[in-house]
Amino acid sequence: MSYFINVILPIPLDKEFTYSINKTEAAFLQPGMRVAVQFGKSKIYAALVTKVHQNPPLVYEAKEIEHILDESPIVTQHQLELWSWISNYYMCTKGEVMRAALPGAFLLESETIILKNEKSLFDESLLKDDEFLIYEALQYQSLLRIQEVMNIVGKKNVLPVIKRLIEKEVITVQEEIYEQYKPKIVRYIRLNTTYTKEEALRDLLDTMTRAPKQRKVLMHLFTLQAQATKPIKVNELIKTSNSSAAVIRALVDKNILDEYHLQTDRVQYTGEVTENTKQLSEYQHKAYEEIKHSFETKDVCLFHGVTSSGKTEVYVKLIEQAIQKEEQVLYLLPEIALTTQLISRLQEYFGEKLTVYHSKYSVNERVEAWNNVKTKKSKAQVVIGARSAIFLPFTNLGLIIVDEEHENTFKQYDPAPRYHARDTAIVLAKMFCAKVVLGSATPALETYYNARQKKYGLVQLTRRYGDVLMPDINLVDIKTKYRKKEMTGHFSDTLLTGIHDALKEGEQVILFQNRRGYSPVVECNTCGHSPQCPNCDVSLTFHSYRNQLRCHYCGYHIAMPQKCMACDSVDLTTKGFGTEQIEKELQELFPDHNIGRMDQDTTRGKHGYEKIISRFEEGDIDIMVGTQMLSKGLDFRNVSLVGIMNADNLLNFPDFRAHERSFQLMQQVAGRAGRTKKRGKVLIQTYNPFHQILQQVSVNDYSGMFTDQIEERHQYKYPPFYKIIKITGKHKDYNRVNEATNWLAKSFRNVFNENVLGPEFPPVSRIRNQYHKNIVIKIPQGQSLNKTKEVIKKINTSFKSIKEFSGVRVIINVDNY
Secondary structure, X not given: OOEEEEEEOOOXXXXXXXXXXXXXXXXXXXXXXXXXXXXXXXXXXXEEEEEEEOOOOOOOOOEEOOEEOOOOOOOOHHHHHHHHXXXXXXOOOHHHHHHHHOOHHHOOEEEEEEEEOOOOOOOHHHOOHHHHHHHHHHHHOOEEEHHHHHHHHOOOOOHHHHHHHHHOOOEEEEEEEOOOOOOEEEEEEEEOHHHOOHHHHHHHHHHHHHOHHHHHHHHHHHHHHHHOOOOEEHHHHHHHHOOOHHHHHHHHHOOXXXXXXXXXXXXXXXXXXXOOOOOOOHHHHHHHHHHHHHHHHOOEEEEEEOOOOOHHXXXXXXXXXXXXXXXXXXXXXXXXXXXXXXXXXXXXXHHHHEEEEOOOOOHHHHHHHHHHHHOOOHHHOEEEEOHHHHHOOOOOEEEEEEEOOOOHHHEOOOOOOOOEHXXXXXXXXXXXXXXXXXXXXXXXXXXXXXXXXXXXXXXXEOOOHHHOOOOEEEEEEHHHHHHOOOEEOOEEHHHHHHHHHHHHOOOEEEEEOOOOOOEOEEEEOOOOOOOEOOOOOOEOEEEOOOOEEEOOOOOOEEEOOOOOXXXXXXXXXXXXXXXXXXXXXXXXHOOOOOEEEEOOOOOOOOOHHHHHHHHHHOOOOOEEEEOHHHHOOOOXXXXXXXXXXXXXXXXXXXXXXXXXXXHHHHHHHHOOOOOOOOOOEEEEEEOOOOOHHHHHHHOOOHHHHHHHHHHHHHHHOOOOOOEEEEEEEEEOOHHXXXXXXXXXXXXXXXXXXXXXXXXEOOOOOEEOOEEEEEEEEXXXXXXXXXXXXXXXXXHHHHHHOOHXXXXXEEEEEEOOO
């Protein structure tokens, strides 16, 4: 009787593959375990078992597996179901979903090692120079890795050299698999048991009079033992006794001290669980009861509460309720910056029960979080994280909270799977019969529409916590200010007066400008030339702190030129402004105050966000300049003024959601002002103060904006009335992209008629030397989604078989907004 398994490989292939196993392996293996398998000629992958069965594959002969990697499944049945839903709905392969879902350490890759061929004899004089270098290196080393060969030969492409050496039988190659995850082992120290009796100990100390350093270490060990009951780490002992590892090593060798190892988690919470959760205000309590009531009939509830209304406290009560039922809770946030502030808040309530999971954590930390969630450890009852946390192996999920659900960062754009975490969360909750709360001050139109259609429950919280008034929002017309010469740099006199007043009162200010760098364009005043990126269709942005021009799409950078590259004139100016330029102007205008900047350039690294946020919270920074990171639900107690430097570049964006997005962004930024006692103030600088959206922002009119926008969406056939699939062709040759997308559009038009838009080049049509061209397919409400996707797949398959279009990558993005 032969046995087989189906596996998913972590490569972008549609099918599952079948491998053969023996009877004992078949009895041991379960879906969700990993096995090492050979795929292709020599590459070895860690594949995930989905099914154990006895049906041999029809088309090919099943290979045997190399070995089994796990003792128990690392992926649950629910996860496999979710993966197949994602791959079907978002039109990607299961391998791509697997790559995105599993922490990097679980995706074993093999590495090629090069060994000397001991058996063969050959003439060294026949070897070429680079071949001889490798041969010579193998005389001194038993094995070489590809990276080392690259360093020896001094070039990237070393495969031809290795191939020639294999042909000449000088070397042999092997594939070696390496595990990336290493548990963290900590060394501990204790006194040998023979010396626990007092007489033995006294004798020992008497004999040690000639080794004062060792004696000192022992004394320190006794004081540490007296102070705490927990085991004592080696490095802790070295630190307190000011000695060295050698002294401790000597004591271990003499059998006076014993050394032992324990495995620990990398991320640990050391603080106390201080607070009982806060008392809810009557409005919060009412909202809490309404959400519970809505859960009796509906699984999803939209919680629409204005900024600073205390939504988090309501979530905390819901989480408490889930913990009492011993269910797991997933708390999704759009931005890693947000998690840092919220974690410290939630840890005060839940302490140890909280686990954090996002991509700024190291591979090993993520594996530990994964294992804790899977084994239902008490420390992983509440998981808080960015969109990737949706893939964790929950076993008993009871509640999912999606905070700031309107944020576009919940959507993954590259690489595949291009999933939307909010929509995926709703599907995941359905599998566990769990409940979902979508929270936001400015919900996405689709979500609000669903709530209006009674598909979701809707709970509203219109009062700010502590009955603080909503901020006072004023529009500043900078067109007239420029005309009347009332501008200083990029600041209107109104904004400057506001900043002066706030600082005089000892309060803080936030200034928002949605562009990093110093200025987006450098231009020559003589001939009008501006430096462009050689790989993309954009001008280079000037960054003054490094004095260089950078491309924000591909990372290309050059030093800031001293003279024009075209006509050698030295008269260069900058056009437009980013966060750096505002920071510099502020330093000149307010030399006595501390100015901070929060954008992608200043928040690199794992703790980049925390440092800046905590400095601002502690009052180290008086004025904070930042990009949209600042708008994401952060809670600063002492901010009384928020300034938006230029509202127009948000509104005039070529996208059907531009107006909705700018309304949300401005409302969220405005919501950072006046969150405690005093009413906050918001100043929005614009060239067009009579714009509909700006008027609606200034009076917090969400439902007015919703009515206008939904009317437009209906008229022009956009979501939520039509679904959208965007198809992009990419290639480095302009003509080939053109022909390929034209062929695709024509094929789609034959089926979907007028519901196909394009092909059209996007505003930035070349990125990293690849030309992009888009086609948009609109799907009306009556049309079957699955059949539409089948047709798209069919057309895509026939497209791939056309020789003229080989090399054109087709990217399918479902719900691309």
